[in-house]
Amino acid sequence: MNDEVTNSDTPEAGGTGGHGADFIREAVAEDLRTGRFSYVRTRLPPEPNGWMHIGHAKAFSIDYFVAKDFGGTCNLRFDDTNPAKEDMSFVEAIQRDTLWLGLDCRDRVLFASDYYELMYGHAVKLIEKGVAYVDDLSEEETREYRGTAVPDKNNITLTPPGRNSPYRDRTVAENLDLFARMRAGEFADGEKTLRAKIDMAHPNLVMRDPVMYRIKREPHYRTGDAWCIYPMYDFQEAISDAVEGVTHSLCSLEYEIHRPLYEWFIRETGVFPSRQIEFARLNISHTVLSKRWLLRLVQDGVVSGWDDPRMPTIAGLRRRGYTPEAIQDFLGRIGIAKTDSLVDIQLLEHCLREDLNRRAPRVMAVQKPLRLVIENWPEGSVDELEAVNNPEDASAGTRKVPFSGELWIERDDFAEVPPPKYFRLYPGNSVRLRYGYIVTCTGFDKDPATGEITAVRCSYDPATRGGNAPDNRKVKGTIHWVSAARALPVEIRLFDKLFAAERPMDVPAGVDWVATVNPDSREVLSGAFAEPSLATAEPGDSFQFERLGYFCCDADSRPGALVFNRSVSLRDTWAKIEKKQS
RNA sequence: UCCCCGGUUGUGUAAUGGUAGCACAGCAGACUCUGGAUCUGCCUGUGGGGGUUCAAAUCCUCCCUGGGGAACCA
Numbered sequence: 001m002n003d004e005v006t007n008s009d010t011p012e013a014g015g016t017g018g019h020g021a022d023f024i025r026e027a028v029a030e031d032l033r034t035g036r037f038s039y040v041r042t043r044l045p046p047e048p049n050g051w052m053h054i055g056h057a058k059a060f061s062i063d064y065f066v067a068k069d070f071g072g073t074c075n076l077r078f079d080d081t082n083p084a085k086e087d088m089s090f091v092e093a094i095q096r097d098t099l100w101l102g103l104d105c106r107d108r109v110l111f112a113s114d115y116y117e118l119m120y121g122h123a124v125k126l127i128e129k130g131v132a133y134v135d136d137l138s139e140e141e142t143r144e145y146r147g148t149a150v151p152d153k154n155n156i157t158l159t160p161p162g163r164n165s166p167y168r169d170r171t172v173a174e175n176l177d178l179f180a181r182m183r184a185g186e187f188a189d190g191e192k193t194l195r196a197k198i199d200m201a202h203p204n205l206v207m208r209d210p211v212m213y214r215i216k217r218e219p220h221y222r223t224g225d226a227w228c229i230y231p232m233y234d235f236q237e238a239i240s241d242a243v244e245g246v247t248h249s250l251c252s253l254e255y256e257i258h259r260p261l262y263e264w265f266i267r268e269t270g271v272f273p274s275r276q277i278e279f280a281r282l283n284i285s286h287t288v289l290s291k292r293w294l295l296r297l298v299q300d301g302v303v304s305g306w307d308d309p310r311m312p313t314i315a316g317l318r319r320r321g322y323t324p325e326a327i328q329d330f331l332g333r334i335g336i337a338k339t340d341s342l343v344d345i346q347l348l349e350h351c352l353r354e355d356l357n358r359r360a361p362r363v364m365a366v367q368k369p370l371r372l373v374i375e376n377w378p379e380g381s382v383d384e385l386e387a388v389n390n391p392e393d394a395s396a397g398t399r400k401v402p403f404s405g406e407l408w409i410e411r412d413d414f415a416e417v418p419p420p421k422y423f424r425l426y427p428g429n430s431v432r433l434r435y436g437y438i439v440t441c442t443g444f445d446k447d448p449a450t451g452e453i454t455a456v457r458c459s460y461d462p463a464t465r466g467g468n469a470p471d472n473r474k475v476k477g478t479i480h481w482v483s484a485a486r487a488l489p490v491e492i493r494l495f496d497k498l499f500a501a502e503r504p505m506d507v508p509a510g511v512d513w514v515a516t517v518n519p520d521s522r523e524v525l526s527g528a529f530a531e532p533s534l535a536t537a538e539p540g541d542s543f544q545f546e547r548l549g550y551f552c553c554d555a556d557s558r559p560g561a562l563v564f565n566r567s568v569s570l571r572d573t574w575a576k577i578e579k580k581q582s
Numbered sequence: 583u584c585c586c587c588g589g590u591u592g593u594g595u596a597a598u599g600g601u602a603g604c605a606c607a608g609c610a611g612a613c614u615c616u617g618g619a620u621c622u623g624c625c626u627g628u629g630g631g632g633g634u635u636c637a638a639a640u641c642c643u644c645c646c647u648g649g650g651g652a653a654c655c656a
Contacts, residue, residue, distance in 0.1 A: 026598090047656050082655060139654055148652040159584035159652075193654055203585045205652050214654035233656050257586055257651050278587085280649095285593085333605065335595045337588090340649050344593050347606050357619065364616095392619070423617080432615055467615045478615050547616045573617045 022336040024062065024277055028070055028248055031275065037247040040072030044098065044105065045237070045251070047079045048090035048221075051306045052097045052314045054327065054348075055289035058282040061331050063250050064103045075244055076105035080113045081236045083220035091221075097314040101324050112240045113222045119231050119239045120183065122269045123194060123212060127175045131268050132212060134178035135167045135195045142193070145200070146208045161201035162208045168197065182215055185228045189215050196235075198264065206261050210234060234261045242271035249274045252281040253338060282334070283342045286497040286518075287312045288504050293513075302517050303498075309554075309565045310498045310521050320495065321542050321552025321567030326355040342503065349568045356542060356550045356567070361389045361396060364434065364480040365530035365545040365564075367492055369408040371455040372481065374439060377405030382485075385466065387435040401531055403436050406484040408529045410547075413479040414456050416444065421577055423476035425456060431477040434546060438464040438475055480546045487529035491563045493554065494523040530562070537562055544570075 021029065031037045042063040046056065067074040076098060080086045098105065126132035137145060147162035170178070182192055194213035202208050212235045217228050231239075241249045249262075256278045266273050282289060289312055297303045297311070307315035317327065330351040334343050364387075383403040390396035409425070418426040425431050430440040439458040447454050463470050467478070482488075498504075500518045507513040530545075537543070537553045545551050549569035556563045 022595095045656085049656080079656065085655080142654075143652080146652070190654065205585075207585095208652095211654050216654075230654090232654075237656085253587070254650065255656090259586095280588090333594075337595070339588060339594090341594060344606065347594075350606060353618095362616080362618095388615095391616085421617095434615065436615095438615095469615095475615085477617080480616075544616085544618080547618065549618095570616075570618050575617090577617080 023338070024066060024248075024250060024279060024336055025069065027275075027277055028066060031247070032070065036275070039247065040067055040070040041075070041245055041247050042067040042072065042250055043075040043077045043110075043241065043244060043246050044103065045077055045079045046094050047082065047085070048087060048094060049082070049085040050090060050291045050295065052094055053289050053291075053294065053312045054284070054314065054317065055282040055312075057097075057101055057314060057327060058331050058334070059250070059252060059279075060098060060103055061101070061328065062279065062336060064105075066248065066250065072247070073108065074103075074105060075108045075110050075246070076103075077110040077112060077240060077244065079233070079236065079240070080111055080220070080222065081230050081233065083216065083218040083230065086221055088221050093315070100318065101314065102328060110244065111222060112236055113220060115236075115240055115243055116223060116227055116231070118243060119236060122239055122271070123231075123235070124176065124179065126196065126212075126268055127179055127194075128172060129268065130172055131197050132175070133168055133170055133195055133197055134175050134182065135165050135193050135209075136191070137165050137167065137193075139190060142211070146205060147200075148205070159203060159205065164200050165195070165209070168209070179213075182213070182229050183227070185217075187215055189217055189228075191215060194229075196261075196264070196268075198261075204257060204260060206234075206258055207264070210261060234258055235265055238262050238265035238274070239269070239271060241274040242266065242269075245272055246274045249276040251276060251278055253278045253340075254281070278338070279336050280338050280340055283340075284312065284348065285342055285345045285502045286499050286504070287345065288499070290505075293505075296514065297517070300514055302514060309493070310495050312498075319552070319555065320565055321356075321550060322352055323355050323359075323542075326352040329355065345497065352550065352568050353571070356544065358392055359390075360542045360544045360550055362387070362391070362546050363531055363534055363543045364401065364482055365490065365492070365528060365534070365548065365551070366408045366410050366480065366482050366487075367494075367525050367528050367545075367548060368411040369482075369527060369529055370411040370414055370453065371484065372407045372409045372439075373455055373457050374405045374407070374460050375442065375457055376459045379405070381405070382483075383436075383465070385435045399533055401435060401533070402483045402486045403433075404483050404485055407433070407481040408484055408487055409433075409456070409479055409481050411453075413477075414441075414444070414453065416446075416453065419578070419581060421581075424479055425458070425477070429477075430475050431479050432464070432467050432469075432475045434478050434480050435467055436465075436481065437461060437467070438469060438473075480548075482529045482531050484529075486532045488532055488534055488562070490528050490530045490534070491561070492525040492528040492551070492566065493563065494525065494566045496521045496523075530564075534562065537564075542567065 044060040044063050064074045145163045147160050193211045195209045198207050200208050211232050213229045216230050219225050259276050262276050306313050307319045309320035330348050384400040385403050386398050387401045414425040425441045427441050432438050437460040439460045441458050443457040444453055445455040497518050498521050539553050539555045541553045543551050550567040551564040552567050554563040554565050
């Protein structure tokens with residue numbers, strides 16, 4: 001549709017770029033067509049006060065790929081104007097995470113704090129124009145004078161006009177002097193503010209003489225104690241975007257109501273007129289995307305840290321085994337709109353499965369082991385069987401897997417009394433051992449005290465080596481296994497939804513939402529076994545454990561003591577049948 | 583009844599006055615040495631009422647309903 005201006009070549013990184021024109025791209029195309037702008041520049045505007053989560057990934061990907069699609073550039077600018085909360089470690093973490101996601105802004109990393117002097121100059125200009133003034137009202141008084149939407153007796157809310165501050169009509173000279181002295185540190189924190197002189201009766205509360213500067217004696221992680229006054233968001237954003245020549249200042253819906261103020265600052269200072277466009281932020285079912293909530297989970301020790309594999313943070317997703325490709329695919333699929341929405345977490349999981357199915361090497365591991373004894377196996381004999389590394393990718397080749405008379409199989413793959421439609425191992429039934437032999441269950445051992453099955457006995461058919469049945473007999477079940485003699489002990493960590501509730505934020509009044517965390521969201525299996533080829537796995541490596549799911553080697557792994565996180569299970573038809581039966 | 587923005591199958595998103603489509607989920611089946619993967623089919627939707635028009639998800643209007651706004655945070 002807008003072929004003359006678009007330049008969509010985002011094959012590898014589909015992201016929020018590979019799909020049709022959303023309303024933002026349409027607006028950008030329109031601006032180019034009408035000549036409002038002759039180029040496109042966007043910016044990722046993180047505040048370095050916390051870890052990036054997938055909600056930020058959505059916002060940043062929109063910024064990045066919109067610019068890319070139109071042949072423009074995208075800055076990574078840290079909006080660091082609140083020294084009380086910000087830190088260099090967050091800057092580094094955000095840079096690492098954005099790069100990992102495929103948002104490469106390495107040669108365009110900028111800081112709002114570099115524009116402090118420039119912002120100060122613009123503020124002075126506004127004072128000289130008579131549209132900004134120094135106010136002596138306290139924080140509480142400011143709030144009170146601004147007025148508020150109040151519920152009346154009919155439970156109807158309305159917003160009465162605010163009142164002018166008694167200091168609103170100071171002379172320009174007086175304001176100039178006071179503002180200079182604010183900067184010089186002559187006043188205590190909170191004693192004075194610089195305010196834009198707009199309209200205390202404005203129906204939009206944001207426009208009722210918003211604060212532009214506050215006094216805050218707090219060392220800044222980049223400017224140290226050079227400043228004791230810091231600009232507020234709206235003023236800072238307008239100036240920073242202008243300095244950088246940002247054409248499209250994309251942000252989430254919560255800033256929609258701020259747009260008139262953003263535009264007011266642009267108009268009054270006469271700087272480059274960036275266009276702000278808002279979109280809906282991301283919500284995902286069964287998790288939370290709020291820095292505050294995530295912080296609480298970390299502080300309360302509910303999770304092991306910001307990179308706990310259950311966390312929706314980029315670091316958490318990475319540790320869980322998510323790939324940047326899967327995340328970008330997901331972000332491309334959810335689209336961009338202004339509708340407040342809740343995306344099903346199953347879509348995210350689907351994207352991971354689809355990506356890993358294509359790329360992850362297959363391997364056999366047993367989560368909950370049960371001993372399988374092949375009674376007619378030649379004593380001491382070991383067979384080396386050939387296994388396919390990835391049926392989706394012939395170039396991945398094959399590997400040898402040791403087989404012998406004692407194996408570990410999955411406890412769930414044996415049933416003393418098979419439920420309906422069960423076609424794995426039970427007395428008298430045959431199954432194929434993946435890439436191995438067809439075996440027939442001849443019996444089992446049971447601990448008379450506990451009733452626990454301690455071993456399953458079977459016989460094998462030597463003619464079925466490799467899993468083929470020369471007599472063409474149908475064997476319905478194929479199960480995975482690990483040679484007991486060569487088994488690699490590993491720890492497996494199973495993860496599930498962080499919250500059982502679809503919308504954890506909608507917690508009933510009086511209930512502490514932290515208590516609603518899914519107690520089964522993490523399960524550690526310390527007695528698992530894997531085939532020997534896994535010995536060389538390194539943290540970050542992903543595998544498909546056949547029939548179980550995709551697993552990622554965790555950073556907690558030590559040589560000889562590997563740990564694997566379940567990234568996502570395989571689709572499990574049997575689980576559905578089982579569920580229906582119960 | 584203060585200001586702003588929204589409402590399209592269960593979920594997310596297209597259709598920009600002209601056949602309501604796609605994906606995920608769900609259901610059914612085919613195939614299979616992963617109950618994986620793959621393939622096929624099915625299911626359900628324009629919040630409501632008026633109006634404009636040959637024709638409305640789309641434009642107008644009223645209503646209903648959801649979200650945001652009352653930080654010296656961003």
